[in-house]
Amino acid sequence: MTGELELQGGGELVSAEDAARWARLVELDELAEEFEPRSENTLRSYASDWRVWERYIADVGIPLEAGTPGAFFGFVIWRGKEGAAPSTIQRNMYGAAVCLRERGVDVHPNGPKKAKKAIDALVRMLAEAGEERGRGKAPALTMMQLRMMSKALPDTLKGLRDRAILTVGFGMAARRSELANLRTRDVVVTEKGLQVFARYGKTGARSPAIKKGENEWTCAQRAWQAWAAASDLDPDGPAFQRFNRHKMMGPISAQGIGIAIAGAAEAVGLVGITGHSMRAGLATAAREAKHDYRTIAEQGGWAPNSTALHEYLRIVDQWADNATAGIGM
Known part of the structure; x- marks a missing residue:
């Protein structure tokens, strides 16, 4: 039938104009899903976190785009040995996970969870040893x-x-x-x-x-x-x-x-x-x-x-x- 198309997955016939409208709507929906406004500071922070992740995978010899629990767990251990503060490690880990997802990597949900448990363990270990890392929280100005x-x-x-x-x-x-x-x-x-x-x-x-x-x-x-x-x-x-x-x-x-x-x-x-x-x-x-x-x-x-x-x-x-x-x- 001239000027009509059959919608994929259904038997209903629609006009070419309506089909084009639906196609544009799908494109907008996809853009909405991908849209996440970020400040320049956030973008700089993610870029820095990704550079740390690149150093990590090069040092331990695992694939760059590894999103497994072991990759995240190992990252915490590696950063801890470098002397990084737990708060810094957590930020790096979160930023790396975001960057991996943006590169199409299927980040395993247990990855960041395992890493968080390892960070908590590091916090306890440092406390027991009386070791302080990082500059700590900024004091309140009186x-x-x-x-x-x-x-x-x-x-x-x-x-x-x-x-x-x-x-x-x-x-x-x-x-x-x-x-x-x-x-x-x-x-x-x-x-x-x-x-x-x-x-x-x-x-x-x-x-x-x-x-x-x-x-x-x-x-x-x-x-x-x-x-x-x-x-x-x-x-x-x-x-x-x-x-x-x-x-x-x-x-x-x-x-x-x-x-x-x-x-x-x-x-x-x-x-x-x-x-x-x-x-x-x-x-x-x-x-x-x-x-x-x-x-x-x-x-x-x-x-x-x-x-x-x-x-x-x-x-x-x-x-x-x-x-x-x-x-x-």
């Missing part, structure tokens, strides 16, 4: 430390920028990438403080409000206004710029944000402070001020069931509601 860092910064253009990075970042419990991606128009000054629009984060866009500060050195509104006025920011340009000596050179990177924070900390003798210290610091300070879980999660863009946030709050709660209190010890 309000007193934030004040010290901010006050010590010079009133130069770079110093004003770094003070704004510190106070705005702390107030919104920002990730480094969120600060790096802010545009000038995303930071709005109001009578009550700052309204900040974070365009993209792990939990999507968010718009935290930062109340006007009580202390001049930790007030995000004052710090932002001083930086914006001194730098004559373009409303459509980046909120924070990088410097080459004393000259502004365009948008700052997430790494640049981290360098600014670490530099301000080192200037006052604080060790181990990173960009993540601000997120931990806001969470713990807010909990100490009796704010509830939901309020803190919304401010920092944490998922409702965030394990990381639960850990931050437990640090405070373990003293507020302690089993050894009031028992006559």
Whole structure:
């Protein structure tokens, strides 16, 4: 019959036009299945994990595209002998599994499971031996430390920028990438403080409000206004710029944000402070001020069931509601 086709697997005849529509829909469905948006940081991390996997298979002499339980178990043992921290090994293992699947490898479900058990065993072994690996979790930045860092910064253009990075970042419990991606128009000054629009984060866009500060050195509104006025920011340009000596050179990177924070900390003798210290610091300070879980999660863009946030709050709660209190010890 002219202009008609028989659908494969059925006896119904349809027009060529309808068949073409269904074919396009199938293509879109396949694209949807494959679509997984990833940040540049995630892509870099996966590429790094894959390079580690390539070193592993070359060293032990197994096929590159091996997705068996033995391959993953051996990977943990191999990385452990290299002295890698358990958290690093787990990240490498997960990244390698993702890359293997993208290459069409049928990763055995027991592979990552066996590897996780081996990682848990490594954690216990290291604990029994009293050995610490990795830099550990970033310490929470306290309000007193934030004040010290901010006050010590010079009133130069770079110093004003770094003070704004510190106070705005702390107030919104920002990730480094969120600060790096802010545009000038995303930071709005109001009578009550700052309204900040974070365009993209792990939990999507968010718009935290930062109340006007009580202390001049930790007030995000004052710090932002001083930086914006001194730098004559373009409303459509980046909120924070990088410097080459004393000259502004365009948008700052997430790494640049981290360098600014670490530099301000080192200037006052604080060790181990990173960009993540601000997120931990806001969470713990807010909990100490009796704010509830939901309020803190919304401010920092944490998922409702965030394990990381639960850990931050437990640090405070373990003293507020302690089993050894009031028992006559």
